[in-house]
Amino acid sequence: MRRAVTREAATNTTLALLLLAAPLAASAMGEPFYVTLATRIAVLALAAVGLNIALGLGGLVSFGHAAFFGLGGYAAGILATHAFNAEPLFLGIAGTTSMPAIWLVAMVVCGLVALPIGAVSLRTSGVYFIMITLAFAQMIYYFAISWPAYGGEDGLSIYLRNSFPWVNTAAPLPFFLVCYGLLLLGLLVFRALRDSRFGAALQAARQNEVRLAAVGIAPFDIRLTAFVISAMMTGVAGALFADLNHFVSPSMLSWHMSGELIVLIILGGKGRLFGPVAGAMLYVLLEHVLGGITERWQFFLGLILLGVVLFARGGLIGLVAGRQSHG
Amino acid sequence: MAETVLEIRDLRKSFGALKATDGVSLDLVRGEIHALIGPNGAGKSTLIHQIAGSLTPDSGTIRFLGRDVAGLDMAARARLGLARSFQTSSLAREFSALRNVMLAVQARQGSSLRFLRPVMQDASLTEPAMAMLARVGLAERAHVPAAELSHGECRQLEIAIALALGPRAFLLDEPMAGMGPEGSRRLTAFLDALRQEAPILLVEHDMDAVFALADRISVLVYGRVIATGKVDEIRNDPEVRRAYLGESA
Amino acid sequence: MSIALLIEQLLNGLQLGVMLFLMAAGLTLIFGVMGLINLAHGSLYMIGAFACAIVATATGSFWIGLAASLAAAAAAGAIMEITVIRRLYERDHLDQVLATFALILIFSEGTRWLFGSFPLYLDIPPALQGAVPLPGGGQYQLYRLAIIGVGVAVAVGLYLLIARTRLGMRIRAGESDREMIAALGVDISTLYTVVFALGAALAGLAGALVGALQSVQVGMGEPVLILAFVVIVIGGIGSIKGALFGAVLVGVVDTMGRFLLPQALTLMLAPSQAALVGGALASMLIYIVMALILAFRPSGLFSAQS
Numbered sequence: 001m002r003r004a005v006t007r008e009a010a011t012n013t014t015l016a017l018l019l020l021a022a023p024l025a026a027s028a029m030g031e032p033f034y035v036t037l038a039t040r041i042a043v044l045a046l047a048a049v050g051l052n053i054a055l056g057l058g059g060l061v062s063f064g065h066a067a068f069f070g071l072g073g074y075a076a077g078i079l080a081t082h083a084f085n086a087e088p089l090f091l092g093i094a095g096t097t098s099m100p101a102i103w104l105v106a107m108v109v110c111g112l113v114a115l116p117i118g119a120v121s122l123r124t125s126g127v128y129f130i131m132i133t134l135a136f137a138q139m140i141y142y143f144a145i146s147w148p149a150y151g152g153e154d155g156l157s158i159y160l161r162n163s164f165p166w167v168n169t170a171a172p173l174p175f176f177l178v179c180y181g182l183l184l185l186g187l188l189v190f191r192a193l194r195d196s197r198f199g200a201a202l203q204a205a206r207q208n209e210v211r212l213a214a215v216g217i218a219p220f221d222i223r224l225t226a227f228v229i230s231a232m233m234t235g236v237a238g239a240l241f242a243d244l245n246h247f248v249s250p251s252m253l254s255w256h257m258s259g260e261l262i263v264l265i266i267l268g269g270k271g272r273l274f275g276p277v278a279g280a281m282l283y284v285l286l287e288h289v290l291g292g293i294t295e296r297w298q299f300f301l302g303l304i305l306l307g308v309v310l311f312a313r314g315g316l317i318g319l320v321a322g323r324q325s326h327g
Numbered sequence: 328m329a330e331t332v333l334e335i336r337d338l339r340k341s342f343g344a345l346k347a348t349d350g351v352s353l354d355l356v357r358g359e360i361h362a363l364i365g366p367n368g369a370g371k372s373t374l375i376h377q378i379a380g381s382l383t384p385d386s387g388t389i390r391f392l393g394r395d396v397a398g399l400d401m402a403a404r405a406r407l408g409l410a411r412s413f414q415t416s417s418l419a420r421e422f423s424a425l426r427n428v429m430l431a432v433q434a435r436q437g438s439s440l441r442f443l444r445p446v447m448q449d450a451s452l453t454e455p456a457m458a459m460l461a462r463v464g465l466a467e468r469a470h471v472p473a474a475e476l477s478h479g480e481c482r483q484l485e486i487a488i489a490l491a492l493g494p495r496a497f498l499l500d501e502p503m504a505g506m507g508p509e510g511s512r513r514l515t516a517f518l519d520a521l522r523q524e525a526p527i528l529l530v531e532h533d534m535d536a537v538f539a540l541a542d543r544i545s546v547l548v549y550g551r552v553i554a555t556g557k558v559d560e561i562r563n564d565p566e567v568r569r570a571y572l573g574e575s576a
Numbered sequence: 577m578s579i580a581l582l583i584e585q586l587l588n589g590l591q592l593g594v595m596l597f598l599m600a601a602g603l604t605l606i607f608g609v610m611g612l613i614n615l616a617h618g619s620l621y622m623i624g625a626f627a628c629a630i631v632a633t634a635t636g637s638f639w640i641g642l643a644a645s646l647a648a649a650a651a652a653g654a655i656m657e658i659t660v661i662r663r664l665y666e667r668d669h670l671d672q673v674l675a676t677f678a679l680i681l682i683f684s685e686g687t688r689w690l691f692g693s694f695p696l697y698l699d700i701p702p703a704l705q706g707a708v709p710l711p712g713g714g715q716y717q718l719y720r721l722a723i724i725g726v727g728v729a730v731a732v733g734l735y736l737l738i739a740r741t742r743l744g745m746r747i748r749a750g751e752s753d754r755e756m757i758a759a760l761g762v763d764i765s766t767l768y769t770v771v772f773a774l775g776a777a778l779a780g781l782a783g784a785l786v787g788a789l790q791s792v793q794v795g796m797g798e799p800v801l802i803l804a805f806v807v808i809v810i811g812g813i814g815s816i817k818g819a820l821f822g823a824v825l826v827g828v829v830d831t832m833g834r835f836l837l838p839q840a841l842t843l844m845l846a847p848s849q850a851a852l853v854g855g856a857l858a859s860m861l862i863y864i865v866m867a868l869i870l871a872f873r874p875s876g877l878f879s880a881q882s
Binding site: 192193195196197198199200201203204207208210211212213214215216217218219221222225 | 379381400401402403405406410411413417418419420421422426427429430431433434435439440441442443444445446447449452488492
């Protein structure tokens with residue numbers, strides 16, 4: 001058991017260093033495109049780490065996390081647009097281009113939206129939960145499309161990337177480092193949650209909710225808290241994603257996005273600390289490599305995913321580091 | 328008269344035409360083991376489920392420590408001090424034995440919405456949990472995942488979890504089920520001493536254990552209590568012999 | 577607002593509901609019998625529409641196209657079940673979701689590969705062109721009425737199939753007790769393939785029928801799939817009756833919401849504002865209805881379970 005733990009730790013460290021070293025090297029060689037690719041990995045990984053709290057630890061298969069990813073994106077887009085046009089948001093509140101302020105707003109908004117969605121969805125379980133989270137995300141998607149103030153179907157451009165104190169976010173490498181730093185922070189939060197009393201209760205709720213209730217811990221409260229925290233982290237990643245692309249549109253809210261986030265986790269290893277990181281690396285590289293070979297790369301992605309689900313359970317981390325241990 | 332901990336009055340529960348619980352009244356007083364016996368399908372487990380809060384009765388009252396528990400869910404009843412073990416072991420299977428018990432210790436200490444301190448480095452969780460495992464004789468198996476424990480060990484773990492809750496009453500649903508003679512004998516001795524900590528409502532098929540342990544016995548047949556009394560009264564009750572014991576004794 | 581317009585919108589809602597029922601019936605049947613959640617059901621809808629459009633263009637007959645859509649979707653469903661789906665029955669819902677999500681990617685990109693990204697068009701058959709007069713003035717498209725008719729016929733047919741036939745008896749047995757029907761000597765894997773193909777054929781039929789109203793293109797099944805999910809969540813997963821009720825409810829509420837909400841809001845807001853807010857609210861309406869229903873009945877209105 002001890003050996004498995006160290007092997008997973010070694011795998012994780014390798015992945016973390018790899019994700020840091022690659023863009024540093026690319027930047028030194030004057031290949032900013034690869035820095036952007038690494039940034040994409042870091043941001044998608046952060047979104048999936050958020051989902052991994054609900055899905056991996058809690059066993060809550062949310063098929064609606066694109067809602068929070070997209071809301072985070074719109075928080076960045078809307079605040080930046082208002083700041084850019086010097087129009088107050090409402091009640092005289094000004095927009096902002098400060099990333100930390102935007103992240104805070106993204107977290108608050110996602111938390112406030114996740115609370116009622118979770119409260120309704122968590123009354124159910126299994127397939128119902130999957131479909132209901134999907135439906136709620138779809139509701140927000142259609143709202144974004146039908147509400148023209150912020151671009152409707154066309155989305156919203158962010159002309160200048162938002163700012164972070166002492167960092168030139170317009171340049172690829174510094175922006176990558178901001179995203180990478182947030183990813184590490186997200187991973188620390190995930191680990192702390194997993195190992196805490198809350199995490200123990202959450203994982204017990206996944207394994208056997210009757211057992212949890214029988215010792216006097218209400219599964220619903222634990223799950224709802226996890227769902228909200230999970231949504232908040234995915235929301236911050238959404239804000240970064242909008243800044244990365246200089247653009248936010250309803251596609252960030254779409255159910256394909258929700259599916260992709262789940263795919264990242266499964267490719268990497270469900271419930272594993274670095275599962276989403278490994279998954280995002282694999283996914284973005286597949287997208288890049290296959291996409292370079294054929295326009296129809298999603299066809300092959302589908303085949304690979306099908307193969308992983310049917311034959312290679314446990315994902316990349318499971319393959320490299322062996323089974324998970326619970327101390 | 329000793330203090331009544333659990334008081335059940337005229338409890339009824341039907342599934343369609345089947346009256347699984349048909350006007351059951353029962354109580355549990357401090358310091359006793361009250362055994363609930365009856366043939367298969369008599370409604371023993373249904374009754375336990377209603378007391379524990381995993382089934383809602385159609386009518387009747389359940390008072391625990393003087394408080395009507397209708398409207399409290401299973402978790403809330405557990406927090407009041409009602410500890411149950413399950414007929415078939417119900418454990419967090421990926422967690423080690425220790426972590427299963429730690430969950431109960433953590434629940435007893437209050438809110439689980441604590442996010443920072445790692446549980447495995449928290450002696451206020453690990454030490455009491457370890458002590459409970461030692462009490463039931465599972466200390467050496469503390470770090471084995473529940474899924475890899477033997478059947479008998481799972482039964483012991485269930486008891487350790489119930490103990491860790493520091494409960495005011497135990498609901499034990501066939502704790503001896505599937506245990507060998509040696510295991511049953513040890514558990515019998517263990518439960519014998521346990522009644523001093525909190526009274527036990529014991530559902531059990533092992534008649535040797537029941538007659539050795541019980542202060543009082545209630546006999547449940549077709550959802551009704553047909554007799555309640557001391558061991559000898561039940562042994563000699565003609566109706567009980569006809570309805571139940573006659574078949575096996 | 578005239579009565580005729582109101583009736584027309586009601587019929588539109590009913591037509592949407594009927595189409596959703598064709599999708600939802602298959603989904604809920606597959607879940608009820610096999611316990612499987614199939615995201616790729618929307619791909620079968622798309623396959624039906626493409627088959628109908630291509631065959632109708634080649635032969636000049638909508639009706640041959642319609643028959644082709646049923647055959648193509650049922651065949652695709654059977655192949656899907658035999659190659660992939662049957663490996664998923666014993667898996668958890670997460671694996672089912674992912675594997676069928678992968679199937680969507682494969683079907684969507686595969687279709688794009690074969691037929692390109694441009695939409696195909698399918699004409700309403702000559703016999704069903706034209707309109708019928710509505711009470712209170714106004715006219716209603718005959719073809720849409722025919723779709724409603726097909727939906728009613730399918731609902732009745734499904735009822736008879738499940739209540740009266742040997743296959744239906746096996747389906748009902750499969751829903752309640754899998755081991756028992758295996759013990760009765762029913763070849764369960766064939767039964768599952770047949771049920772899956774039946775659900776697929778219904779989805780293909782829906783795709784073909786709607787294909788003549790809209791364009792036939794990749795991705796057309798996905799919005800319908802999600803609405804069908806809403807339908808079966810409202811109706812109770814596994815219940816055909818629930819699917820029918822839920823489908824009509826969703827169809828009518830969605831259509832009437834889009835029609836009435838903007839108008840109702842003109843009582844409070846300026847017309848342009850009312851159209852904006854009303855439109856946005858209407859797009860969310862069915863989800864709000866779903867949330868309300870679930871708040872009171874977490875397993876749907878006609879749940880087979882609990």
